[in-house]
Amino acid sequence: MDITFTTTPRLEALREEVRSWLDDELPPELEGFQWDFEEDPDRWAFYRQFWKKQGTQRWLEPTWPREYGGAEMSARQARVLHEEFDRRRAGGFAGIGMQVGPAILRLGTEEQKAAFLPGMAAGEIMWAEGYTEPDSGSDLASLRTRAVPDGDEWVIDGQKTFCTAGHHCNWMIIAARTDPDAAKRHKGISYFLSPTDAPGIELRPLDNLADGRQNLVLIDELRVPNDRMLGDLNKGWPQVWFGLGGNPIPSFDDDDAGPEHAYEPGPTGYAWVLDQLAAYCKATTRRGRPLADDPVVRMELADLAIGVEVEKLLQYEGACGYGFHLHQAIMKEFQPEFAQRCMDILGPLGQIQSGEWAPLAGEIDRIYRRSFGNHAGGTSQVKRMVVATRALGLPR
Amino acid sequence: MAIDLTLDEHQLLLQRSANELFRRRYPSEVVREIEDGDVGYSREGWRELAELGWLGITFPEAYGGGGGGFLDLYPIYEEMGRFLVPSPHLDTVAVAGALLLAAGTEDQRRTLLPAIAHGDCIISPAILERDGWFAPDAITSSAERRGSDFVISGTKLLVPYASSADHFLCVVRTGAATDADGISLLLVDAGARGIEREKIRNIAGHALYAVTFDDVSTPTENLVGVEGHGWEPLSAATLQAAVLQTATIVGAAQAVLEMTNQYAKDREQFGSPIGRYQAVQYLVSDILIDLHRADLLAKQAAFRIDAGRSSEREAAMAVAFGKRAAAHLHRQAHEVHAGVAFIVEHDLSLYSRRSKFWENHLGDARYYEERVADSMLGRPEVHT
Numbered sequence: 001m002d003i004t005f006t007t008t009p010r011l012e013a014l015r016e017e018v019r020s021w022l023d024d025e026l027p028p029e030l031e032g033f034q035w036d037f038e039e040d041p042d043r044w045a046f047y048r049q050f051w052k053k054q055g056t057q058r059w060l061e062p063t064w065p066r067e068y069g070g071a072e073m074s075a076r077q078a079r080v081l082h083e084e085f086d087r088r089r090a091g092g093f094a095g096i097g098m099q100v101g102p103a104i105l106r107l108g109t110e111e112q113k114a115a116f117l118p119g120m121a122a123g124e125i126m127w128a129e130g131y132t133e134p135d136s137g138s139d140l141a142s143l144r145t146r147a148v149p150d151g152d153e154w155v156i157d158g159q160k161t162f163c164t165a166g167h168h169c170n171w172m173i174i175a176a177r178t179d180p181d182a183a184k185r186h187k188g189i190s191y192f193l194s195p196t197d198a199p200g201i202e203l204r205p206l207d208n209l210a211d212g213r214q215n216l217v218l219i220d221e222l223r224v225p226n227d228r229m230l231g232d233l234n235k236g237w238p239q240v241w242f243g244l245g246g247n248p249i250p251s252f253d254d255d256d257a258g259p260e261h262a263y264e265p266g267p268t269g270y271a272w273v274l275d276q277l278a279a280y281c282k283a284t285t286r287r288g289r290p291l292a293d294d295p296v297v298r299m300e301l302a303d304l305a306i307g308v309e310v311e312k313l314l315q316y317e318g319a320c321g322y323g324f325h326l327h328q329a330i331m332k333e334f335q336p337e338f339a340q341r342c343m344d345i346l347g348p349l350g351q352i353q354s355g356e357w358a359p360l361a362g363e364i365d366r367i368y369r370r371s372f373g374n375h376a377g378g379t380s381q382v383k384r385m386v387v388a389t390r391a392l393g394l395p396r
Numbered sequence: 397m398a399i400d401l402t403l404d405e406h407q408l409l410l411q412r413s414a415n416e417l418f419r420r421r422y423p424s425e426v427v428r429e430i431e432d433g434d435v436g437y438s439r440e441g442w443r444e445l446a447e448l449g450w451l452g453i454t455f456p457e458a459y460g461g462g463g464g465g466f467l468d469l470y471p472i473y474e475e476m477g478r479f480l481v482p483s484p485h486l487d488t489v490a491v492a493g494a495l496l497l498a499a500g501t502e503d504q505r506r507t508l509l510p511a512i513a514h515g516d517c518i519i520s521p522a523i524l525e526r527d528g529w530f531a532p533d534a535i536t537s538s539a540e541r542r543g544s545d546f547v548i549s550g551t552k553l554l555v556p557y558a559s560s561a562d563h564f565l566c567v568v569r570t571g572a573a574t575d576a577d578g579i580s581l582l583l584v585d586a587g588a589r590g591i592e593r594e595k596i597r598n599i600a601g602h603a604l605y606a607v608t609f610d611d612v613s614t615p616t617e618n619l620v621g622v623e624g625h626g627w628e629p630l631s632a633a634t635l636q637a638a639v640l641q642t643a644t645i646v647g648a649a650q651a652v653l654e655m656t657n658q659y660a661k662d663r664e665q666f667g668s669p670i671g672r673y674q675a676v677q678y679l680v681s682d683i684l685i686d687l688h689r690a691d692l693l694a695k696q697a698a699f700r701i702d703a704g705r706s707s708e709r710e711a712a713m714a715v716a717f718g719k720r721a722a723a724h725l726h727r728q729a730h731e732v733h734a735g736v737a738f739i740v741e742h743d744l745s746l747y748s749r750r751s752k753f754w755e756n757h758l759g760d761a762r763y764y765e766e767r768v769a770d771s772m773l774g775r776p777e778v779h780t
Contacts, residue, residue: 003400003401003696003699004703262705274772278772278773281773282773289776289777290776292773292774292776293773293776293777295766295776298765298766298769298773298776299762299765299766299769301769301772301773302716302765302766302768302769302772303765305713305768305772306693306713306716306717306765306768309693309696309710309713310689310692310693310717313401313692313693313696314692316401317401317692326684326685326688329681329685330685330688330689381674384674384677384678384681385674385677387681387684387685388671388674388677388678388680388681389677391681391684392657392671392677392680392681392684393657393661394657394660394661394669394671394672394676394677394680395661395668395669395671395672396672
């Protein structure tokens with residue numbers, strides 16, 4: 001049993017390189033960008049350039065092979081890289097469909113790999129996701145978008161929805177039914193890759209509660225060439241959705257012989273927010289004493305800290321390959337709870353979204369509104385059902 | 397980078413041995429008999445643990461121990477929870493033994509640690525008093541120096557295994573002006589004149605006593621640690637012991653989950669196993685989620701203690717969460733079992749009643765949440 005982070009002089013040199021690059025390229029006022037929850041055109045314009053520069057460093061997809069624009073980093077090198085990006089709260093590369101990258105690495109033809117992977121690693125190709133439909137959310141396998149063969153093309157008709165930031169993306173991965181007669185409905189689904197500006201695709205905005213824009217996608221006689229099917233015909237569900245098909249993703253070792261020494265990674269994500277909240281409580285006076293001395297607030301902060309610690313441990317555990325749905329259930333349920341408890345601590349001023357009176361520069365308001373998006377990738381109830389039926393073996 | 401959340405081979409072997417032993421020795425009928433008996437644990441079982449080397453497993457070899465690390469205890473405690481093994485191990489080994497190692501005199505260690513390891517000595521910490529709060533300000537029992545003795549007066553509550561104890565580790569207030577917290581730790585021979593024990597009927601059926609010290613003398617060389625500076629070593633030892641108790645909660649939770657999950661599959665209502673209903677699935681999966689989180693937090697804390705790294709914050713988190721989880725998961729288990737576990741023959745209530753002891757022994761969840769808050773915000777100033 002060991003949860004020790006160790007580093008080496010070479011890893012620290014990499015850290016220093018990343019740190020100084022970020023100091024040059026990322027002004028503090030542009031920290032904290034979240035592509036899925038922002039529409040400010042200036043911030044988007046900055047990050048489009050930022051990601052391209054990051055791609056030039058081979059740091060967008062650092063663990064990919066060099067021929068596809070990666071840096072062939074080992075897991076621990078990539079960890080150091082990401083720690084520094086997280087420390088500076090640099091906005092992550094946009095596109096909810098980015099998991100298509102590993103899928104193409106695993107399943108793609110050589111031509112597809114050459115066509116897409118270098119562009120992704122360079123920050124030129126961003127993927128939108130065409131999975132969810134108006135009547136197929138948690139029950140995705142009930143999807144009704146159809147793809148029908150026509151010569152060396154497929155013709156796709158249907159609707160996709162909640163396509164987050166799709167209007168910023170130039171490519172889309174679309175799940176469509178290719179065998180309407182399959183005995184089991186998830187056996188007749190295939191995945192297609194299409195430019196978002198192709199004739200036959202129309203995006204209509206759906207603004208969400210957290211300042212992001214999702215989209216209703218109307219697909220009308222969209223023509224996709226045969227060679228833009230990802231994976232095998234009718235096998236999209238097990239291959240792409242569950243990510244099990246094809247060759248394993250290459251993983252690279254470093255030949256860094258050390259010496260190793262232990263370190264504690266800095267706070268990121270919720271832990272960072274909690275540090276801000278603790279500082280706010282120390283600086284705020286209520287009932288004649290610092291809020292940080294209020295016994296109720298202390299209990300609430302302690303509870304939140306424990307929840308954040310659990311989430312951190314779940315991520316470590318996830319890296320060892322344990323139960324995914326159990327983690328998802330815990331994290332999805334924690335998200336709105338965390339947000340509400342933070343709101344409770346702030347009190348009335350927590351309503352203020354920006355400006356000089358907004359506690360934590362409005363961060364808790366944003367976290368609170370974003371917490372209603374915890375269904376992305378599956379609702380907490382679905383995760384619970386999977387835990388109950390698969391992990392515990394209860395009847396379906 | 398090393399991120400691995402599993403116990404090593406040696407610890408897993410210990411776990412298997414403990415599982416096999418306790419499964420054989422502590423079927424629920426035996427647990428019930430012990431609960432109804434006078435002693436509160438099995439003397440044969442205690443001897444058996446001594447023979448296995450599990451009483452002194454973490455003591456240095458020089459004191460008759462096994463020289464093992466903190467993580468060697470973790471799986472044993474988990475299994476004690478799974479089988480509800482009633483045992484003075486926590487109080488004698490994990491609290492008193494650890495305190496003697498950390499703060500005791502060489503003489504105290506040489507006398508007492510080998511005796512504990514051999515199964516010949518039970519030490520019961522006597523901490524709580526009538527205000528029921530685990531903190532130095534709640535300690536009113538006093539000790540004053542008289543010649544070469546300390547003389548102790550006061551009443552201690554919820555003292556475990558007081559009828560079998562060879563010594564009490566008595567937490568008292570001493571009055572020196574240079575005191576840090578004014579608390580001193582005194583070993584008291586359990587046969588000393590002026591000690592009265594009264595068994596306290598309690599929900600857990602645990603061997604808990606009220607112990608009154610009426611002008612009880614103990615030689616000054618029985619002082620453990622520095623006079624007037626006793627709370628700090630005590631709270632350090634109890635914090636680590638409470639991590640082991642969290643392992644016990646985790647082990648018990650596994651048994652409760654197994655029991656509840658099986659019931660949800662077997663019990664049919666409205667023409668279907670109740671485990672098909674999502675309301676019930678939420679309750680059962682709550683137990684898994686509680687136990688998984690407690691397990692992660694407790695293992696992290698235990699690892700850090702074992703490796704000698706800073707562990708106060710992580711240990712307080714594990715203990716606070718474990719105590720909250722214990723309360724919650726037993727409640728959920730009762731919701732699923734409903735009527736059948738309301739009848740005392742059902743084993744679930746053995747767990748849910750015992751849980752109330754774990755939730756409170758060595759400080760409750762609030763006490764440990766306050767320690768977590770200290771680590772984030774510092775100690776609050778006293779405001780009047």
